[in-house]
Amino acid sequence: MNMKQNTVYMLIGSLFTLAGYFLATLANNQPPNAHAQDNTTKIFDKIVCKELEVVDKIGKPIARIREDSKGMQRGLLIYNIEGERFAELDAELRGLILYNVGGKLPAMALSGLFGGSMWLYNKDNNKVASISSIDGKGRMELYNKDEKILVGIGSIKDRPNDGLINIYDYKGNHRSYTAD
Numbered sequence: 010m011n012m013k014q015n016t017v018y019m020l021i022g023s024l025f026t027l028a029g030y031f032l033a034t035l036a037n038n039q040p041p042n043a044h045a046q047d048n049t050t051k052i053f054d055k056i057v058c059k060e061l062e063v064v065d066k067i068g069k070p071i072a073r074i075r076e077d078s079k080g081m082q083r084g085l086l087i088y089n090i091e092g093e094r095f096a097e098l099d100a101e102l103r104g105l106i107l108y109n110v111g112g113k114l115p116a117m118a119l120s121g122l123f124g125g126s127m128w129l130y131n132k133d134n135n136k137v138a139s140i141s142s143i144d145g146k147g148r149m150e151l152y153n154k155d156e157k158i159l160v161g162i163g164s165i166k167d168r169p170n171d172g173l174i175n176i177y178d179y180k181g182n183h184r185s186y187t188a189d
Contacts (some may be wrong), residue, residue, distance in 0.1 A: 059076065060073065060074065060075045060076070061073065061074045061075075062075075069088070069091075069092035070086075070088045070092055071087070071088055072085065072086065072087050072088065073085070073086045073088075074086075083099075083100035083101060084097055084098050084099040084100055084101075085097065085098040089110070091110075093108065093110070093111070093112050094108045094112050095107070095108055096108070102119055103119055103120050103121060104117060104118055104119035104120060105117070105118045109132070113130070113132065113133075113134050114130050114134055115129065115130050116128065116129050116130065117130075123143050124141065124142035124143045124145070125141070125142055126139060126140065126141040126142070127139065127140045127141070131154075133154075135152070135154060135155070135156050136152050136156045137151070137152050138150065138151050138152065139152075146163065146164045147163060147164065148161065148162065148163035148164075149161070149162045149163070150162075153179060157177065157179075157181050158175070158177050158181075159176070159177055159179075160174070160175070160176055160177070161173075161174070161175040161177075162174050162175075173185070
């Protein structure tokens, strides 16, 4: 192509570009605002995923919503600053589980069809105390280092206004004191 032909084609192309721009302006179709993507808050109507994990700036987990591979254990895990489990809401157990430093279990509270329960554990993960409510009757138990009951306090079956204190020795021998 020679110079004259190139100039004619560039002129025709420029005319088509200008014509398109003027037609768009006449039709009141304005080009969308173009800007670079920013890192501000985004709002979504719905997010669907099988697991969601939130991490800090260096990649340590902060929280995770998950379901195990069998679909049985669902829950929300919250992690401490070291990235270890701190608390867990467990849908299968219907409860709250708390962890101490090192991931050991200091406390657990569960709710069920017939009432709720709470267990406290020592630094070796042995149960030391429990409080429960079954069918409207309360019970509290204290345990020794081997998780054997030392003291149990509760109501007497079929006598909701009378209490019962059961005392056990370190060998597990039962001693009982009642309202009678």
